Amino acid sequence: MSEFVESLMNEVKAKNPSEPEFHQAVFEVAESLELVLERHPEYRSAKVLERIIEPERVMMFRVPWMDDQGDVQINRGFRIEMNSAIGPYKGGLRFHPSVNLGILKFLAFEQVFKNSLTTLPMGGGKGGSDFDPKGKSDNEVMRFCQSFMSELFRHIGPNTDVPAGDIGVGGREIGFLFGQYKRLRNEFTGVLTGKGLNWGGSLIRPEATGFGSVYFAAEMLATRNETLEGKTCLVSGSGNVAQFTTQKILELGGKVVTVSDSSGSIYDEEGIDNEKLKFIMDLKNVRRGRMKEYAEKYSGAVYTPSDPNADHNPLWDHKADAAFPSATQNEINEKDATNLLKNGVYVVSEGANMPTTIEGVNLFLDKKILYGPGKAANAGGVAVSGLEMAQNSMRYSWTREEVDNRLRIIMKEIHKTCIETSAKYGTEGNYVNGANIGGFVKVANAMLDQGIV
Numbered sequence: 001m002s003e004f005v006e007s008l009m010n011e012v013k014a015k016n017p018s019e020p021e022f023h024q025a026v027f028e029v030a031e032s033l034e035l036v037l038e039r040h041p042e043y044r045s046a047k048v049l050e051r052i053i054e055p056e057r058v059m060m061f062r063v064p065w066m067d068d069q070g071d072v073q074i075n076r077g078f079r080i081e082m083n084s085a086i087g088p089y090k091g092g093l094r095f096h097p098s099v100n101l102g103i104l105k106f107l108a109f110e111q112v113f114k115n116s117l118t119t120l121p122m123g124g125g126k127g128g129s130d131f132d133p134k135g136k137s138d139n140e141v142m143r144f145c146q147s148f149m150s151e152l153f154r155h156i157g158p159n160t161d162v163p164a165g166d167i168g169v170g171g172r173e174i175g176f177l178f179g180q181y182k183r184l185r186n187e188f189t190g191v192l193t194g195k196g197l198n199w200g201g202s203l204i205r206p207e208a209t210g211f212g213s214v215y216f217a218a219e220m221l222a223t224r225n226e227t228l229e230g231k232t233c234l235v236s237g238s239g240n241v242a243q244f245t246t247q248k249i250l251e252l253g254g255k256v257v258t259v260s261d262s263s264g265s266i267y268d269e270e271g272i273d274n275e276k277l278k279f280i281m282d283l284k285n286v287r288r289g290r291m292k293e294y295a296e297k298y299s300g301a302v303y304t305p306s307d308p309n310a311d312h313n314p315l316w317d318h319k320a321d322a323a324f325p326s327a328t329q330n331e332i333n334e335k336d337a338t339n340l341l342k343n344g345v346y347v348v349s350e351g352a353n354m355p356t357t358i359e360g361v362n363l364f365l366d367k368k369i370l371y372g373p374g375k376a377a378n379a380g381g382v383a384v385s386g387l388e389m390a391q392n393s394m395r396y397s398w399t400r401e402e403v404d405n406r407l408r409i410i411m412k413e414i415h416k417t418c419i420e421t422s423a424k425y426g427t428e429g430n431y432v433n434g435a436n437i438g439g440f441v442k443v444a445n446a447m448l449d450q451g452i453v
Contacts, residue, residue, distance in 0.1 A: 004037070005030045012053060019102025021329060025109050025354060026053055028361070032436035035425040040444075046452070048444045052112060055105065057081040061151045063129055065144045068137055077148050079127035079155055079163075082108035085446040088159055089125030090115055090382060090389075092166030095173065099130045103329070107166075110353055111382070113439030114375040117414045120386035125161055127152070133168050134288070145176035153181050158189040158392070164385045165194040167328065170240065170285075171206070190392025193385035197397075202388035204403040205381075209351060210244030211404070212380015212411050213324055213372070217349035218252065219415035220370040220431070229253030232320040234345070236260050236313075237327035238284050238291055241351040241378070245324045246277055258315050260327060261291045264305040265315040268298065312336050319343045326351035334359035341367055350374035365430060376414050376435040383410045 001009075005027070012026050030049065037044050059079040067073055078101060081089045091111040094104070104126045112124030129148060133141050156163060165174055174194045181191055188200075195201035204211070218228055231254045235242050238259045246256045255271040259280060268276070276298060283289045295303035304314050312335040316323065323345050325331055329352065332340070337360035340348070348364060349372040350356065356364070356373075364371040384407055391397055398406075418434030421441075427433045 001031075002034055004034060008050070016102070016105070019105060021106040021354070022102045022109065024330075024358060025106040028354075028358060028432070029109075029113065029436045029440070032433045033440055035427070035433065036437050036441065042448065043444050046448060048447050049440075051447065052083055052440075052443065053109070055080050055082045055108065056084060057155075058101070059127075059152075059155055060101065063131065063144065063148045063151070065140070065147045067140050073144075075129050075131040075144070075148075077127070077129045077151060078104050079152060079161070080104050080108040080125055081155075081161055082124040082126070083112045083443060084123035085443050085450060086116060087121035087123045089161035090122035090164070090385065091124055091126040092128075092164045093169045093173075093177075094126070094128035094166040095131045095133050095168030096128070097130055097132045099128045104128060106329070107353055110375050112443060113436060114379045115382055115386075116439040116442045117376055117417060117435060118379050118383040118386060118410055119413055120383060120410075122382065122386055125163070126166075127163055128166065128169070131168075133173065138172065141173060142176045145173055146180040149177045149180035150184065153184045156181075156191055158191050158389070162190065162385075162389060163192055164382070165240075167239070170194075171196060190389050193388045195388070200388075200392055202384060202391055202403055203398070203400040204407060205384045205388055206240060207244040207247070208384035208407055209241045209378050209381030210246070210326065211248045212383065212407060213241070213245055213326070213349045213351040213377045214248035214252065215380065215408055215411040216372045216377040216415060217322060217324070217347055217370075219412060220347060220349070220372055223419070224370070227252065228322070231255070231322050231347075232257060233322045233324060234258045234316060234318060234320045234340075235324045235326055236265070236315055236331060236355075237325075237352070238280055239326075241381075242324075242326040243277065243281055243284070245326050245351050246272060246280075249324075250274060250277070254322070257318060257320065259291060259294070260315050262306065263290045264292060264303055265313070266291050266294050266301050266303055267315070267318060268294075268301040270300050312339060316340050317343065320345050322347035322349070324349055324351050325355035327355065328352055329354045330357050332356040332360045334363065336360060337363040341369070346370060348372065349377040351378050353378065361432065365432065368429060371431055373432050373435050375439060376418050376431060379414055380407055380411055383407060
């Protein structure tokens with residue numbers, strides 16, 4: 001660790017105690033940016049990175065609501081408006097018991113660079129609550145969302161801050177949130193993305209993060225004159241991102257053998273075909289069941305319950321060519337990364353945000369595999385959110401083919417930026433440096449133009 005990075009991290013940890021995920025995200029970016037800060041002292045003298053690390057605004061608020069038994073419940077709500085140098089704040093809302101200030105700051109920090117890479121004019125933000133929608137009735141979710149938006153509405157707007165969905169926030173939650181916003185503000189605007197198709201949503205938005213991570217993997221493979229056809233793939237998660245990652249891998253001729261949820265993982269050596277994927281989508285999206293039911297239905301599948309005390313995740317310990325972590329942060333540790341490499345994996349495209357620990361990332365970089373970090377590989381979701389904003393502004397809807405084509409082009413451009421930037425700074429093929437520097441420079445230049453604000 002250089003003197004600059006060490007000094008910066010000491011300051012970050014002192015100002016932001018007990019926020020390990022935020023520290024991790026900042027450290028990874030700071031290491032990459034040493035290369036650019038050496039060439040551009042104007043960024044250091046203006047303390048651009050230090051300003052990006054400090055959120056422009058943080059909101060934290062109480063969310064009281066009543067459950068179906070008539071008991072009052074209290075959750076905590078957040079919105080982190082991280083950086084608006086290149087456009088309105090943009091980033092998802094996460095409803096999950098693990099949500100806290102540090103996790104949302106890490107996500108908002110990552111979002112700044114990710115949004116910059118999309119080429120669209122969007123700043124970075126993130127928000128959410130420690131509310132758990134699992135096991136709640138639709139009415140309970142509605143009452144919570146209405147209470148949450150009753151505070152959030154005063155801080156967001158189509159030209160200020162445009163939230164979207166994330167873990168625990170799908171079409172149902174976005175609908176309830178939008179309905180309450182419209183009621184409070186008496187206006188119909190594109191203030192949220194991920195909306196229903198019949199009231200301002202965009203085609204391909206639910207699929208975008210998963211599709212985008214597969215398109216990014218395909219671009220990485222193309223640098224070696226390869227495709228996904230015939231490749232065995234490991235996918236984690238079973239939510240929106242994992243489902244559409246699996247769908248796109250199947251379309252491109254690959255074979256997916258794993259999926260998971262918080263209770264455990266499935267290994268299906270025969271592969272998850274379209275019929276099995278349809279079962280997973282019904283299980284998770286409609287019945288909201290657990291992955292164990294997959295193994296009960298398909299006798300060839302092996303179910304392994306989660307063990308929170310284990311030092312590795314068995315999902316990453318299977319023979320494969322490619323891995324698509326699509327569940328949550330830090331799901332691949334150093335031992336998992338070692339297992340992936342040992343089992344022949346040489347393509348990793350992150351559908352989740354920061355799913356690999358720093359030790360795991362360093363292993364991937366040392367072995368020079370095709371490693372697409374989340375801020376580049378999973379930018380397809382926010383890219384199509386940006387396209388949804390554009391359609392809302394025009395009061396117009398593009399066709400499925402148009403949106404999918406624009407998504408492909410954006411992922412191709414992000415890949416090109418990563419490749420060209422990493423080469424420019426002497427680390428050719430290092431997608432981490434390419435993504436971090438490529439995302440930073442655009443934001444940094446805008447901040448210099450706008451003065452010390």
